[in-house]
Amino acid sequence: MSDVSRRLFMQAAGISAVAAGIHAAPARAAAQNEVGIKVIASGNGAEATRKAYEMIQAGEDPLDAVVAGVAIVEDDPLDTSVGYGGLPNERGIVELDAAVMHGPTHKAGSVASLQNIRHPAQVALQVLRRTDHVLLVGAGALDFARAHGFQEENLLTDHARKIWLKWKETMSEKDDWLPDPNEDPGVAQFFHEHSIALTDSLARRFRRPTGTIHCSAINAKGDISCTTTTSGLAFKIPGRVGDSPIIGAGLYADNTVGSCGSTGRGEANLQNLSSFAGVELMRNGASPEEAGMEVLRRIVKTTEPRLKDKEGRPDFGLSFYLISKDGRYAGVTLWGPEKYAISDANGTRLEDCKYLYRKP
Numbered sequence: 038m039s040d041v042s043r044r045l046f047m048q049a050a051g052i053s054a055v056a057a058g059i060h061a062a063p064a065r066a067a068a069q070n071e072v073g074i075k076v077i078a079s080g081n082g083a084e085a086t087r088k089a090y091e092m093i094q095a096g097e098d099p100l101d102a103v104v105a106g107v108a109i110v111e112d113d114p115l116d117t118s119v120g121y122g123g124l125p126n127e128r129g130i131v132e133l134d135a136a137v138m139h140g141p142t143h144k145a146g147s148v149a150s151l152q153n154i155r156h157p158a159q160v161a162l163q164v165l166r167r168t169d170h171v172l173l174v175g176a177g178a179l180d181f182a183r184a185h186g187f188q189e190e191n192l193l194t195d196h197a198r199k200i201w202l203k204w205k206e207t208m209s210e211k212d213d214w215l216p217d218p219n220e221d222p223g224v225a226q227f228f229h230e231h232s233i234a235l236t237d238s239l240a241r242r243f244r245r246p247t248g249t250i251h252c253s254a255i256n257a258k259g260d261i262s263c264t265t266t267t268s269g270l271a272f273k274i275p276g277r278v279g280d281s282p283i284i285g286a287g288l289y290a291d292n293t294v295g296s297c298g299s300t301g302r303g304e305a306n307l308q309n310l311s312s313f314a315g316v317e318l319m320r321n322g323a324s325p326e327e328a329g330m331e332v333l334r335r336i337v338k339t340t341e342p343r344l345k346d347k348e349g350r351p352d353f354g355l356s357f358y359l360i361s362k363d364g365r366y367a368g369v370t371l372w373g374p375e376k377y378a379i380s381d382a383n384g385t386r387l388e389d390c391k392y393l394y395r396k397p
């Protein structure tokens with residue numbers, strides 16, 4: 038891109054060179070030098086980044102490493118946003134979405150509305166490696182997983198079932214479902230944690246739980262890969278597919294630039310192709326943090342009034358995790374404080390996301 042078109046792009050994106058944190062020839066300079074291994078993930082992914090870091094250190098491809106890393110969270114029955122133990126759709130059936138993207142080959146694989154398989158990111162990896170396609174959905178994705186030896190199982194834990202049942206029983210007073218008078222304390226606690234105080238009144242209201250894990254990695258040579266895996270929006274309409282399995286929305290990697298992935302309200306990323314936008318902003322000179330913040334500002338602008346509070350702020354959560362080719366990284370979120378996970382030569386830790394708004 039010429040200097041002029043680059044400047045025009047920056048103006049169109051609404052960011053100045055200073056605000057974008059441009060450093061001299063960022064991506065090109067880094068490509069020639071070794072960058073340290075970096076693995077980042079959403080705040081629920083510290084074990085995933087640790088595992089992926091160790092595998093990359095042992096010489097594994099970053100894509101295999103991030104898929105193995107997120108499998109820890111897919112296996113975790115206590116994480117109600119991913120894999121086994123994920124919250125179900127409105128009929129009580131767990132439907133999973135996941136995708137992978139491999140920087141060096143620019144190949145991608147994904148699955149959507151997959152039932153009964155606890156490691157959808159691994160199925161997505163097989164779509165990438167063993168098909169000429171990118172996205173398989175529903176029954177076709179399940180057939181494909183079976184063909185590759187994945188075992189079917191019931192993914193709905195008792196905990197997730199009880200949370201779903203309470204949601205169903207308390208949705209309306211006009212139906213025949215009555216809430217449990219002896220409520221499970223774990224379920225009550227879950228609803229308490231997912232209630233938000235409305236900013237314009239003292240009332241609290243249940244906020245539909247979101248969650249997901251995104252994990253991105255760069256190795257010492259600067260090769261980048263990423264994955265996003267989720268049970269999606271809790272109690273969704275059956276067949277609803279979020280951003281996580283959509284390349285460019287829930288994740289994107291360009292081996293010459295960097296990667297970006299997301300957790301939170303998928304519809305916002307589908308409408309804004311946010312992860313692609315994050316990588317394109319970095320291509321044009323923005324730092325990972327500025328690229329992520331700019332995507333958040335764009336989303337604020339395009340959010341419909343129904344989803345905004347009185348001060349014009351989106352009433353949902355959304356976060357991005359970005360790595361640039363030269364090894365810089367960032368986590369950004371609409372509502373902070375919030376943490377993201379990072380593993381590098383200094384170990385595994387949680388760092389603060391930069392945020393647009395402070396949680397009430």
Ligand code: ASP
Pocket residue numbers: 118246247248249267268269270278279280281299300301302303304
């Ligand atoms: N992004 C996911 C989806 O919309 C959910 C989430 O991250 O909470 O399906």
